[in-house]
Amino acid sequence: MAAEHLLERALRPLIATGRLDVVTPDGSRFSVGSGDEPRVTVRLADGGAALALIADPELKFGELFTDGRLVVERGTVYDLLRVLLQDNHGDRGRLPGRLLHTIRAWLRPLFARNGLAGARHNVEHHYDLDRRLYSLFLDDDLQYSCAYFEHPDATLDEAQRAKKRHVAAKLGIEPGMSVLDIGCGWGGLALYLADVAEAGRVRGITLSKEQAAVAAARVRAAGLQERIDIAIEDYRATQGTFDRIVSVGMFEHVGRAWYDAFFRVSADRLADDGVMLLHTIGLTGRPNDTNPWITRYIFPGGHLPTLSEMLPAIERSGLAVTDIEVLRLHYAETLRMWRERFLARRDEALRLTDERFCRMWECYLAMSEAAFRFEDVVVFQVQLAKRNDVLPITRDYIADREARYRAREAVLPARPVPVSVPAAAVAVTAVPA
Amino acid sequence: MAAEHLLERALRPLIATGRLDVVTPDGSRFSVGSGDEPRVTVRLADGGAALALIADPELKFGELFTDGRLVVERGTVYDLLRVLLQDNHGDRGRLPGRLLHTIRAWLRPLFARNGLAGARHNVEHHYDLDRRLYSLFLDDDLQYSCAYFEHPDATLDEAQRAKKRHVAAKLGIEPGMSVLDIGCGWGGLALYLADVAEAGRVRGITLSKEQAAVAAARVRAAGLQERIDIAIEDYRATQGTFDRIVSVGMFEHVGRAWYDAFFRVSADRLADDGVMLLHTIGLTGRPNDTNPWITRYIFPGGHLPTLSEMLPAIERSGLAVTDIEVLRLHYAETLRMWRERFLARRDEALRLTDERFCRMWECYLAMSEAAFRFEDVVVFQVQLAKRNDVLPITRDYIADREARYRAREAVLPARPVPVSVPAAAVAVTAVPA
Structure with missing residues (x-):
């Protein structure tokens, strides 16, 4: 049992609080x-x-769990x-290395080839x-994408x-x-705006036929x-x-190149005199490459940026940064709710997919939450403009507009996602090669 | 008059609104x-x-004005x-080149050697x-340093x-x-905190003996x-x-190296579990070098950073960005007030210095205001922390605390800057070589 012994030695420095019991294939146990x-x-x-x-560990953790071997x-x-x-929460200087790197770099490819055709393939996946x-x-x-918890007791909706x-x-x-x-995903933000x-x-543009069909059906149902x-x-x-330009949860798929x-x-x-808002997952530590398991099975072509990777391209573009908000634990909370809701309806998910897929999906949601909670993964909201006088000089307008929009939400009709979407619903206006 | 003719041709594409009349040394005139x-x-x-x-233009504009030749x-x-x-306001893509570069890059050295002794010399200057x-x-x-205009009609104080x-x-x-x-400058922020x-x-630390003496005297006068x-x-x-660590208007002097x-x-x-706030002038466009006239006469050793120049060092340091506010026109307003106040008391300034200094100072304040108003110069307030859970998850706490502090300000005593400072007032605890 040399491999189990090595694993025990690798685990020991990681765990100071809580306890992990490991049952080996021959039925023996060790505790850390x-x-x-x-x-x-x-x-x-x-x-x-x-041994795997x-x-x-970066690739095999997710594979072993998905395959039912862990x-x-x-x-x-x-x-x-x-x-x-x-x-290790909050103490990135003491990261013990490879096993933590699994989470630290959960969404980064070694290389992304997101030409037009490649991008479409990755999105469909x-x-x-x-x-x-x-x-x-x-x-x-x-x-x-990441929700915004104005109050700790807010529901997901x-x-x-x-x-x-x-x-x-x-x-x-x-x-x-x-x-x-x-x-634009399933069209919710476009309808809100x-x-x-x-x-x-x-x-609203997307490369997903499924999302476009749903979004277009919702627009038609709303008469908009x-x-x-x-x-x-x-x-x-x-x-x-x-x-105005807005992009929420899409930049992760753009690829560094x-x-x-x-x-x-x-x-x-x-x-x-325009304003742009870019909402993207990113890293606050050193640039890194995404976990290869995530790249292979969940998000081909993706890359999580650091600000140091985004800023040179912004500064060369003619756009100027006007504000950067760093949403820290909002996505951890969002992912916790998604995982709990997914597990509560796992039997329904099983009827739509299979056991292996459900394990993979739970692992993906769990790894993502851990990355936001215990590592340096965050969401950046980067606001951009070409001119220095198109936005008010203090940030007070954000809360003022939120109050105004909150009042309007209360009197506007709901725009539910339809249960079924007619096949011809989507307007395909420009399809990449 | 070949040089005047060339100058006329260089000025013509710059001016679409307003009029510039130029009187040449022989008394002839041209208008643009x-x-x-x-x-x-x-x-x-x-x-x-x-010809100069x-x-x-970058070096000579300020020199010629200071010397009374322009x-x-x-x-x-x-x-x-x-x-x-x-x-050219807001349209950096159409910058006509050298003459605008004068302002665009108003505070950047080609190279900074801010070792301990050099830094002290630069500050004393x-x-x-x-x-x-x-x-x-x-x-x-x-x-x-840059004021913060909560309301457009706020006074400088x-x-x-x-x-x-x-x-x-x-x-x-x-x-x-x-x-x-x-x-820490003259100690105002330390007293406020x-x-x-x-x-x-x-x-509060500074390399200026004059500032330290005043700050220490104010602390003593306040009994703090x-x-x-x-x-x-x-x-x-x-x-x-x-x-907590705070640095306001000092990072400009640190130097890129x-x-x-x-x-x-x-x-x-x-x-x-600490929080740091860095308040510094910077640029939103491409990294650049500071105007050589400013470097030579006003701020030896300085460099105005872009975010792309700061972020790699932050990401390597173990500090994580938690918020970046970009103050755009606040410093233009501050500088306008400083310049108007300086010109209103120019006769007093003249008794303290001389005509050449007063011209140089007016030019410095005017160039600075123009840089913030018409170019890509801004103030970055970069908030940093080591952990992702030491700050509230929304930015609402900022306005909440401001309201609380505003109430406390009203009942606390004023801490005026003393008119004269006793020679032995400063506590010199660590002097760089």
Whole structure:
């Protein structure tokens, strides 16, 4: 049992609080740490599991759990991550190395080739999964990005509505303005900007046929076809000029090699007195590469930026940074709620997919939450403009607009996500090669 | 008159609004632009002036004005800068080149050697000027950095108090906490943090003997010697750990080669659950070098950072960015007030210095204002922490604390800058070589 012995030695320095019991394939056990919070039991199902973990923890942790070769018998996979990571909370100088690197770099590819065709393939991989799966754990508006917890006791639906409100307030939309929404998802933000912020024209673009179909159906159901158009379109193919540009949870897929193109295209599309808001996951520590397991199985082509990776491209683009908010624990809370909701309806997920997929999805949500809670993963809201006088000189306008939008939300109709979408619903206006 | 002819051709594409009349040494005139707002007349006093302007506008503009070889006969030197720059406002893609580069890069050296001895020399050059000079145009607290205009009609004193309040609120000081103030100036912020934010211990450090003497005298006059100590000390020499670190208007002098040292030292001095606020002038466009005239005559050793220059050093330091506010036009307003106050008391300034100095100072204030108003110069307030859970998850706490501090300000005594400072007042605790 040399591999299990090596694993025990690797685990020992990680755990100061809580206890991890490991059951080896021959039924013997070892324990690391002491105490009861958290207390986790893991069973290694075969002789190769310990060796794989030691040899390549970044890739193998997720694979072994997904394949049922690493079974969490007491607690959950999130509890396992917590017992391994919580004692290093906030002390990045003492990171013990490879095993933590698993989480630290959870969403980064070694290299991204996001040309037009590649980008479309990567998006289909993740977002064209059956919408019924997302409906099991997302909020009613299908917001698949970090929520904004104005109050600690907010529900997921309230926090996702507060996110749209916060984003709209920072855009400073005046009634009638045009808005480009890059990566519009299932259309919830586009509808909010037209309804609540009174944008006159919103163009929502996505590379996901499934998301575009749902978004277009929702626009039609709301009778807003004159003001919102949804297109299956790459951001590099969009034409025209917009008063405002918003992009929430899409920049993670752009890829490092395309940062200059992204900001140059954004500057070209933005009016001279325009405002842009970019909402993206990122890292506050050193630039790094994303966990290869996540890259292979969850998000091909993605890269989590540091500010030092984004800023040179911004400074070259003609856009100027006007504000950067760093949302720290909001995504940890969002992911906790998603995971709890997913597990509560796991039997329904199982009917849509299979056991292996459900394990993979739980692992993805757990690793993501641990990364936001215990590592240096955050969400950046980067506000950009071309001129220094298009926004008020203090940030007070954000709270003022939020109050105004909150009042409007109360009197506007709900725009529910339809249960089924007719096949011909999507307007395909520009398809990348 | 070949040089005047070349100058006319260089000026013509710059001016679309307003009019510039140029009187050449032989008494002939040429005009560029039309209209009356602004309308400026400049006289070139000798045959070499036009040639010097064409050959090296960045260095020569300030020199010629200071030396009285470029005389503004109608309007002010600020009006002259405005007529040259205002039409490019917000459209950095159309910058016409060298002459605008004068302002664009107004505060950057080609190279900075800020070792301990060099840093001290550089600071003495600027800040040990007679305090009576600064008293002519600064607010009553001698805040020599960007004010914060909560309301457009705020007075300079109100806006400088709001700046201290805004900085203190972002630091999230709890009663009794220790604070390190790197570059404490004449002590106004240190007194505010002890008085209003109820810091238990503040260490204010500066390299200016003159500033340290005044700050220490104010602390003694306030009876706060037990809670505030002022030292002539380089930030690299400070010992100990602090709950909070603040640095307002000092980072401009650090020099690019020392960014890693600055943030590494800051991380070493900051408690694990600490918060740091860095307030510095910077650029939102491409990294650049400071105007050589400013470097030679006003701020030897300085460098204005872009975020892309600061972030790599921050990401390597163990500090994580938690918020970046970009103050855009606040410093333009501050500088306008300083310049108007300086010109209103120019006869007093003339008794303290001489005609040449007064011209240089007016030019410095005018160039600085134009840089903030018409170019990409801003103030960054970068908030930093080591852990992701030491600050509230939304930014609402800033306004909440400001409201609390505003109420305390009303009941606390004023801490005026003394008219004269006894020679032995300063506590010199650590002097760089």
